[in-house]
Amino acid sequence: MIRVQTDDFDPGNELEQLRSRSAGQAGAIVSFTGLVRDLNAGESVSQMTLEHYPGMTEKALAKIEQAASEQWDLTATLIIHRVGLLAPNDHIVFVAAASPHRKQAFRACEYMIDYLKTQAPFWKKETLQDGTRWVEPDVSV
Amino acid sequence: MIQLRYFASLRESLGIGEEQIELPDGIHDLGALTHWLQNRDTNWESALADRRLHVAVNQEIVNADARIMDGDEVAWFPPVTGG
Numbered sequence: 001m002i003r004v005q006t007d008d009f010d011p012g013n014e015l016e017q018l019r020s021r022s023a024g025q026a027g028a029i030v031s032f033t034g035l036v037r038d039l040n041a042g043e044s045v046s047q048m049t050l051e052h053y054p055g056m057t058e059k060a061l062a063k064i065e066q067a068a069s070e071q072w073d074l075t076a077t078l079i080i081h082r083v084g085l086l087a088p089n090d091h092i093v094f095v096a097a098a099s100p101h102r103k104q105a106f107r108a109c110e111y112m113i114d115y116l117k118t119q120a121p122f123w124k125k126e127t128l129q130d131g132t133r134w135v136e137p138d139v140s141v
Numbered sequence: 142m143i144q145l146r147y148f149a150s151l152r153e154s155l156g157i158g159e160e161q162i163e164l165p166d167g168i169h170d171l172g173a174l175t176h177w178l179q180n181r182d183t184n185w186e187s188a189l190a191d192r193r194l195h196v197a198v199n200q201e202i203v204n205a206d207a208r209i210m211d212g213d214e215v216a217w218f219p220p221v222t223g224g
Contacts, residue, residue: 053216056197081223094152134222
């Protein structure tokens with residue numbers, strides 16, 4: 001399941017829903033929650049704006065889920081990504097994989113967030129004390 | 142008609158997020174279309190010359206030799222930074 005939304009989400013609630021969807025077949029759920037940091041590249045960040053490409057974003061996220069499901073034994077997956085204006089400490093992204101086995105859940109979760117960071121059409125713009133800047137892609141991933 | 146879209150820093154550099162144009166005569170692939178847009182003025186020429194830009198046709202990432210046909214949606218954007 002994928003969701004692109006401006007609203008916040010509750011990671012605990014999302015995990016419970018994932019557990020329900022797995023209906024006794026999952027032995028493990030691994031999740032990743034991404035947050036807005038108040039510091040990036042040495043400068044303090046007061047706000048972050050997430051831009052995306054409506055339509056293509058949903059297709060890209062669905063493809064990521066599909067690719068994970070083909071590689072690992074998963075009972076349920078979830079990708080949520082927020083767009084719009086965010087503040088430090090806000091949730092940005094939530095990725096979770098439920099599987100009968102923990103190693104599969106760990107690997108699938110890491111795969112999905114890594115793939116998302118390089119393939120899904122989102123762009124971050126930071127508001128600093130003296131202006132704004134577009135975030136540069138993280139080449140260390 | 143074709144739908145053209147520009148995102149993030151490129152959108153700001155060009156001062157436009159999307160537009161519809163008639164597919165120009167003789168333009169059949171992405172490389173030619175990009176070159177045609179670059180001929181608009183020096184701002185377009187330099188903004189679209191960035192080799193890091195990605196292009197999607199009908200919301201799928203493509204290479205410069207991708208074919209462009211009437212009705213297509215073509216989008217240019219910088220490397221993604223979500224997550």
